[in-house]
Amino acid sequence: MSDESQIQQTDTEPSPPSPAPEYEPAAQFHQVRPHVKRSPAAAAGIGIAGWILPGLGHALQKMWGRAIACFLAVGILVFIGSGMRGNLFQSADADAFGRLGYIADVGTGSFYWLAKWLEVKGPDVSHADGDYGTRFLAAAGVLNLLAALHAYEAARGRKA
Amino acid sequence: MIFNLSHFQAMVLFALMVSIAFGFLSRRPMRERAKYIGWSFLLFVVIGIGIGWMMYPFSR
Numbered sequence: 409m410s411d412e413s414q415i416q417q418t419d420t421e422p423s424p425p426s427p428a429p430e431y432e433p434a435a436q437f438h439q440v441r442p443h444v445k446r447s448p449a450a451a452a453g454i455g456i457a458g459w460i461l462p463g464l465g466h467a468l469q470k471m472w473g474r475a476i477a478c479f480l481a482v483g484i485l486v487f488i489g490s491g492m493r494g495n496l497f498q499s500a501d502a503d504a505f506g507r508l509g510y511i512a513d514v515g516t517g518s519f520y521w522l523a524k525w526l527e528v529k530g531p532d533v534s535h536a537d538g539d540y541g542t543r544f545l546a547a548a549g550v551l552n553l554l555a556a557l558h559a560y561e562a563a564r565g566r567k568a
Numbered sequence: 569m570i571f572n573l574s575h576f577q578a579m580v581l582f583a584l585m586v587s588i589a590f591g592f593l594s595r596r597p598m599r600e601r602a603k604y605i606g607w608s609f610l611l612f613v614v615i616g617i618g619i620g621w622m623m624y625p626f627s628r
Binding site for chain 1: 569570571572573575578581582585586588589591592593
């Protein structure tokens with residue numbers, strides 16, 4: 409009896425190895441959205457849209473998390489910066505620092521005019537608050553330029 | 569609306585906003601983003617306070 413069972417065990421063919429999974433579970437996160445490579449003109453349009461309205465460049469590519477994060481981060485920085493009476497640089501500034509500041513401020517796109525509208529009492533950099541506000545506004549602009557560049561790169565298929 | 573924030577409040581708010589934007593732009597899975605945002609925020613605040621203390625002897 410025991411010999412028969414041994415024979416049966418030896419006769420059974422080894423089960424074939426289980427097929428390997430196509431990709432590891434951790435890698436699924438990176439494969440959710442396939443890369444879409446758009447034309448340079450379409451990508452430039454997305455980048456410009458992202459500059460004009462923070463987050464719009466990512467929203468057009470259905471990157472909702474990034475769109476909301478960019479919109480809120482830039483919006484809050486502009487809101488607080490103008491509330492602290494930060495200085496919004498003008499295009500007609502004579503010195504190089506003022507011109508660089510204008511480029512940074514105008515990086516917020518449409519929020520530049522929102523900040524002007526919010527600053528009903530005008531800038532006041534005689535206090536630390538106003539000085540911080542100036543930095544907040546400039547940082548918001550540079551952050552939005554970075555986000556717009558990221559949206560352009562993502563549209564060209566270079567960024568995930 | 570006028571905001572009167574202290575130096576520390578302004579620094580923390582700035583660090584938080586910039587960290588969130590950097591984290592969402594540079595990292596993909598949510599867990600990696602949260603880790604990056606946390607580290608970035610912590611380093612912003614710690615280095616900011618450190619630089620503040622380094623300038624303290626020259627402030628008077």
